[in-house]
Amino acid sequence: MAISRSEIEEKVTDVLENALGADRDDVVATATLTEDLGAESIDFLDIQFQLEKKFSTPEKPFKIEQGELFPENMMSNPDYVKDGKFTDAGFAVLKEKMPHVDLSSFGGDRNVRGLAKLFTVKSLCDFIEIKLKK
Amino acid sequence: MRWMWIDTIVAYEPDRRLVAIKNVSLAEEHLHEHFAADGALPAQPVMPACLMVEGMAQTAGILAGSLRRFREKVVLAKIQKAEITQDVVPGQCIRYDARIERIDPMGAGTAGTIERLDHRTGQWERIGETEIMFSHVDQNLSGLAFPEHNFVFSDSFRNVLRASGLGHLMD
Numbered sequence: 001m002a003i004s005r006s007e008i009e010e011k012v013t014d015v016l017e018n019a020l021g022a023d024r025d026d027v028v029a030t031a032t033l034t035e036d037l038g039a040e041s042i043d044f045l046d047i048q049f050q051l052e053k054k055f056s057t058p059e060k061p062f063k064i065e066q067g068e069l070f071p072e073n074m075m076s077n078p079d080y081v082k083d084g085k086f087t088d089a090g091f092a093v094l095k096e097k098m099p100h101v102d103l104s105s106f107g108g109d110r111n112v113r114g115l116a117k118l119f120t121v122k123s124l125c126d127f128i129e130i131k132l133k134k
Numbered sequence: 135m136r137w138m139w140i141d142t143i144v145a146y147e148p149d150r151r152l153v154a155i156k157n158v159s160l161a162e163e164h165l166h167e168h169f170a171a172d173g174a175l176p177a178q179p180v181m182p183a184c185l186m187v188e189g190m191a192q193t194a195g196i197l198a199g200s201l202r203r204f205r206e207k208v209v210l211a212k213i214q215k216a217e218i219t220q221d222v223v224p225g226q227c228i229r230y231d232a233r234i235e236r237i238d239p240m241g242a243g244t245a246g247t248i249e250r251l252d253h254r255t256g257q258w259e260r261i262g263e264t265e266i267m268f269s270h271v272d273q274n275l276s277g278l279a280f281p282e283h284n285f286v287f288s289d290s291f292r293n294v295l296r297a298s299g300l301g302h303l304m305d
Contacts, residue, residue, distance in 0.1 A: 019214070042211040042241075046267055049236045049243045066239050 003055075008128050012121065015050040019043055029122040037121075044069070047124075055128060062131075069127060071097040075112060086110040100127035138290050139189035140230065143196070143298035152197035153231045156189050160224040181222040186248055187213065190264045194232035194244040196295070198268045199287055201237055204304050207286045211241060211269035218248060218262035227251040229258065241269040 013027045022037045033039040039047070048064050055062035066072065071093060074080045080090030091110060095103060101123045107114045145153035158165075158181050165179035191210050199208045222228055229249040236243040248262035287304070295301050 042267070042269055045238065045241050045269065046212055046214065046243075048238070049267070052236065 003132060005125070005129065008125050008132075011054045012051070012124050012128065015047060015054055016121065016124075019046045019050055027121055029120065029125070031121050032117050033119050033121070033124070034116045051124075051128065055132070064131075067097075068131075081112055084112055086112060100124070100130055138192065138294060139185055140192050140294060143193075143294065143300060144229075146197075146200075146298075146300055149201055149234065149237075151231070151233045152193055152200070153229060154189070154193040154196075156228040156230070158222055158224050158226050158228060162224075165224060179224050181226075181228070183216075183218045186218055186222070186228060186262065187216045187264065189228065190216075190230045190232065190246045190248060191266055192291075193230040194246055194264075194266050195268060195286075196291060197232050197234060198237075198242040198244060199291075200303050201234065201242065202270075204287045206270040207272055208242070208268045209271050209286060210266065212267040213264070214267060215263065215265040217264075220250065220259070220261035222250045222261070225253065227253070235265075239270065241267060243267050 009029075013024060016022050016027050016033075016037060017024055020033075020037050020039055020043055026037065031037055033044075033047075048069060052062050052064055074090060074093065077090070080087055080093060086094065091103070091106075094101075094115075101118050102120075103118065106118060140154035140156050143152060143154050145151065160179060164182070164185075166177070168180060168182050169175075169178045171177040191213075195208055195210065199206065227250065229251065230246060231249070232244050232246040234242060235245050244264075244266050246264040246266065247260055248264065249258045250261050251258050292301070292304055295304055
């Protein structure tokens with residue numbers, strides 16, 4: 001049976017509460033993982049591992065491949081990032097690889113540092129939902 | 135020499151589990167300060183819990199390193215859980231039982247149990263649990279320059295592995 005959106009949100013909240021020591025009340029859809037919930041780089045690996053555990057079933061393992069949550073090797077690619085900003089090509093790759101992130105509110109300058117601010121609790125829930133439907 | 139908090143490895147199941155032993159001895163100087171006599175209170179030597187966490191981190195770290203034949207620089211990234219409910223005193227033995235929960239190019243997740251042996255009863259008793267995550271630094275911090283050689287698994291680790299009959303893992 002397909003898992004409902006509210007169940008996904010509940011499980012994602014459990015994971016963030018556990019991985020980040022976040023207060024449950026602070027884990028709202030619009031909260032950003034880094035700025036609002038205090039996630040550091042290593043926490044993302046922890047979150048990834050915990051999500052896999054949480055959404056795996058005996059019949060169907062839930063495995064997040066490297067680069068699935070965040071595209072890899074983009075920052076060091078001069079075709080994608082120039083002077084600390086995403087190029088048109090880089091932005092197109094982001095759109096393709098990160099359908100779970102709302103890029104419409106990205107700052108006009110496309111500064112790479114702005115990307116982390118767009119990764120919210122909703123992004124994580126969307127990621128799970130999209131992946132489970134595949 | 136790196137400060138080793140395990141004495142030997144007693145079990146190794148490739149890619150899955152590693153078990154190490156630590157004998158706690160009154161010859162260890164730190165036990166005389168933890169806790170020293172204070173006024174009317176007599177000395178009470180107890181193995182510091184933080185060093186038990188380090189012992190487990192070394193055990194689980196060797197296991198995580200062995201997954202890729204010690205080619206990765208495996209560093210402790212996060213202690214998600216460390217619960218130790220009982221004291222360990224000189225004369226007792228600690229057993230660190232580490233298992234791999236998850237391995238990824240970026241790092242590894244481990245779970246562990248800590249037990250103590252009281253020689254008077256001959257019984258092992260579970261006294262703690264851990265969840266520790268390790269990062270492969272070359273994968274996660276690729277923008278930073280690290281030495282080429284594997285500074286994590288130094289001679290101290292190699293010596294423990296060799297003495298435990300597992301030296302071939304580092305060849």
